[in-house]
Amino acid sequence: MDVDPTDIPLAEPGPVTMTKVKSLWYMSDMLVIYAGDKMFQVPLSILVRRSPIFRDMKLVARKLTTITTQPAANNESAATEDKVQDEGGDGESNNEETHEGIPVVRLPDDAANVEAFLQAIFNSAFFPPPPVYQDEGTVRGILKLSHKYEVNYLFRRALQHVEVRFPFDLGELVAEVTRRQSQVYPLAYWITIELGKKVNAPWVLPAAYYMLCSHGVSSLLQEYPGYLDIPEERMKCIRATTAFTAAMSSVHSFTQVDAAKLETEGECDDPATCYQTFRDLHARLLDAISAGRTNVLTHLSDCRLKSAKLCSKCQAYAQAEYENGKQEFWNGLPEIFDLPSWEELLRERAEVMRDPSHRWGNYQT
Incomplete structure (x- = not known):
């Protein structure tokens, strides 16, 4: 005779010992960030897990007394602190400064860049990897701040987007240049060159240099905003036009x-x-x-x-x-352009990117 499994009495469940999953255990502490004319309120416990720089800030260190995160090693802490000081100082905090009772940190960075950076951290749909298109301003802002504040996964993703526009593969570069033929933006190339050097991503520079110099000397002689430090780069590119x-x-x-x-x-x-x-x-x-x-x-x-x-x-x-x-x-x-060989450039890329063999392809249109 068949027995209906539902008729079999189930053993009473024993007591369950609950285990706290520390990597998914977030505290309710919040932090207000001021940047330019904008302010943001974000969960502190998530932010410090993404960025060792924020973890090392004095205000954040005080707040972390109730948060179970692994502190940075002394040498890492010193290195990251030096890095932020070199790039314009870390976030300033004042024991007396709060917003609606929440501690405030002031960042010296561009407000739009900070907004994009925080959106990318706290909104997973905001900054997906290629081939989903991202505008150049958003990419540059996130690249700059993810490098400065050492949010490595976000830094690699921003580099993926830069590589779509400035490929290290000949065929992909020709396709990208052909696509851009009616869109000549020398200023964007100058900005990419300066930023690529600043974040130590030299493998994107040959394509940026090529796009800039392929428009002839006239585009190199244009006046550009004073915040670009390009006199040496300009002379290098002018000399390159001979080659x-x-x-x-x-x-x-x-x-x-x-x-x-x-x-x-x-x-x-x-x-x-x-x-x-x-x-x-x-x-x-x-x-x-x-x-x-x-x-x-x-x-x-x-x-x-x-x-x-x-x-x-x-x-x-x-x-x-x-x-x-x-x-x-x-x-x-x-x-x-006085850069290392492609072999050396791609070796350096492999050290930065977790999966150097992955090709991101062109943007979806």
């Missing part, structure tokens, strides 16, 4: 062909047509160089080359030479 101009010729050297060789060596199925096409391509190159253009990697787009009136043999030759020329230029790009 870019030389690369315009070398990368596209395949456009110079000998008509006699096309006819006699049997490597072309239509010498007359192919020779004229190569001449036209070379004439366009000379016009671009005369006009001061330095867009080495996108002057001759793949689509334009593939649609050129060339026989299959000449098409294959031109495509191979073009790809080799671009790759050679790309390999030497860091050296033009």
Whole structure:
């Protein structure tokens, strides 16, 4: 006879010993943060778990007497305190200053940056990783403050977004530059260069330098806001345009062909047509160089080359030479700007990013 399992009497549950999960045990302490003309009220216990800098602040240290978090090691505490002092001082607190009875910390940072930074910490939907699009101002603000206050997971995520705009892969850079052709913002490139150096992310610099210099000397001579410290960088980029101009010729050297060789060596199925096409391509190159253009990697787009009136043999030759020329230029790009080799840059990236093999792809549109 079948027995209904629901008819079997269940043993009475014994007493349960509850175990506190410290990593998910938050206190009710709150902190008010002033930045510029904005103020924010946030849970202190969460903030100090994200940022050792906030954990080390004197006011926060006093508040932590009732919060079960692991204190920073002495050497880490000293290092982080020195870092914040170097970048404009840590948050200022005053025993007498409160807001509605809640302690206040004043931060010297830009209010909009602080808002984005705190939103990213306390609102998981605010700053997702790529390919979800984030505007450049938000990315820069979070990158800067997550580095300053050592919120490492957020710093890596912000770097992911920077890498979408300033890739370390040749094919991705060409795609990004092509996408941006009608959107030339030299100021954004200058800001990225300055910030990339400040947060020690040198692998994003070659792409930023390239985008800046690929618009020619005129974009380098524009006046920019005084908060940008770029005199040395400006001279470096102006000198680099000489190398870019030389690369315009070398990368596209395949456009110079000998008509006699096309006819006699049997490597072309239509010498007359192919020779004229190569001449036209070379004439366009000379016009671009005369006009001061330095867009080495996108002057001759793949689509334009593939649609050129060339026989299959000449098409294959031109495509191979073009790809080799671009790759050679790309390999030497860091050296033009006094940066380490790509191998060293990507090794440094691997030390920062937990999963250096992961590719973030382009933004969703």
